[in-house]
Amino acid sequence: IVTIVVLEASGRIDHAENKDHVPVGEFEAVHIKPGEEFRMSPKSSELHAVCEQGYLAIAADVDPEFPGILVDYRNKKPGQALDRLFATERETGEFRFDTSVARVFPDMIRRSVPGYTTIIPMIEVITEQYARPGSHCYDLGCSLGASTLAMRHGIGDRDCTLTGVDNSAAMIERCEHYIALDDHPLPVSLRCEDILDTAIENASVTTLNFTLQFVDPDRRAELMARIANATLPGGVLILSEKIRFESDTEQSTQTQLHHEFKRANGYSDLEISQKRSALEQVLIPETLTEHRERLINAGFSEVMVWYQCFNFVSMLAIK
Numbered sequence: 380i381v382t383i384v385v386l387e388a389s390g391r392i393d394h395a396e397n398k399d400h401v402p403v404g405e406f407e408a409v410h411i412k413p414g415e416e417f418r419m420s421p422k423s424s425e426l427h428a429v430c431e432q433g434y435l436a437i438a439a440d441v442d443p444e445f446p447g448i449l450v451d452y453r454n455k456k457p458g459q460a461l462d463r464l465f466a467t468e469r470e471t472g473e474f475r476f477d478t479s480v481a482r483v484f485p486d487m488i489r490r491s492v493p494g495y496t497t498i499i500p501m502i503e504v505i506t507e508q509y510a511r512p513g514s515h516c517y518d519l520g521c522s523l524g525a526s527t528l529a530m531r532h533g534i535g536d537r538d539c540t541l542t543g544v545d546n547s548a549a550m551i552e553r554c555e556h557y558i559a560l561d562d563h564p565l566p567v568s569l570r571c572e573d574i575l576d577t578a579i580e581n582a583s584v585t586t587l588n589f590t591l592q593f594v595d596p597d598r599r600a601e602l603m604a605r606i607a608n609a610t611l612p613g614g615v616l617i618l619s620e621k622i623r624f625e626s627d628t629e630q631s632t633q634t635q636l637h638h639e640f641k642r643a644n645g646y647s648d649l650e651i652s653q654k655r656s657a658l659e660q661v662l663i664p665e666t667l668t669e670h671r672e673r674l675i676n677a678g679f680s681e682v683m684v685w686y687q688c689f690n691f692v693s694m695l696a697i698k
């Protein structure tokens with residue numbers, strides 16, 4: 380599933396624009412003889428079937444906006460919707476991680492965050508290096524679970540627990556599907572809650588992949604301190620963030636390059652500017668110096684930038 384998510388995120392899986400003929404499932408006829416016992420799973424199939432003029436029609440009923448293409452078994456993942464959320468002029472309201480965002484999220488994050496498609500597989504590599512048997516691993520702000528699945532595969536067969544947390548019910552609901560489609564045996568515990576309330580202990584690897592930027596700046600130090608306190612010696616925090624720069628020239632150059640990246644990925648000027656206004660009050664970037672100082676004050680002994688592309692960075696904080 381990591382391969383599929385990475386291929387998906389890197390845009391190497393082609394999806395037809397026309398979703399009219401996408402299969403909703405793969406079915407097998409099982410012949411049950413009269414009187415033979417059979418077992419039905421207590422879990423809902425999330426499909427419904429109707430008989431229309433002698434034809435059996437089956438549709439997915441989990442996503443009301445896409446009733447016919449929910450599961451695309453060819454790619455073994457929920458059908459991919461394109462992000463057109465800011466394509467038409469709209470009332471500028473605050474950006475929220477609601478159902479409409481969750482539905483287009485893989486497309487949105489791949490086209491909006493430079494380096495995302497590199498960072499995800501590297502989270503697997505870093506987790507593989509630092510996950511300690513007998514410890515807990517956390518993905519805080521897991522969205523649809525791309526970083527969670529990378530951590531799961533990085534942990535491999537080590538005796539660790541893995542917890543994904545997000546306060547968007549729409550994200551967690553879809554994340555469950557992605558986790559279930561992945562065949563790795565490590566259980567993933569998903570929690571729909573504010574990461575400020577998540578209990579963290581005995582941690583070897585914690586990931587905040589573009590999540591801290593959405594947390595109230597006044598609560599960030601307290602969260603970092605809790606993570607640092609709960610991290611075992613030699614354990615790590617992977618912290619990816621959109622940053623701002625101290626120099627005005629660098630700020631405007633890097634912002635311009637980020638907008639060019641979005642344009643190259645098919646976003647129009649209207650989409651870029653409307654998304655920017657929607658995020659203004661919600662995503663609050665800080666400088667690298669602010670991040671470093673906070674991490675060191677929290678109790679991490681070393682902080683390094685292991686990845687940067689324009690105004691998007693990923694740091695490794697080691698306890």
Ligand code: GEK
Nearest residue numbers: 476520521522525526545546547573574588589593
């Ligand atoms: C990935 N890590 O694909 N508590 C819990 N969740 C939160 C909070 C909070 N206080 N604030 C925001 N979120 C993922 C991508 S996206 C990044 C992470 C982005 C959640 C929010 O609901 C969203 O799902 C996620 O953090 C941020 O690797 O959209 O730029």
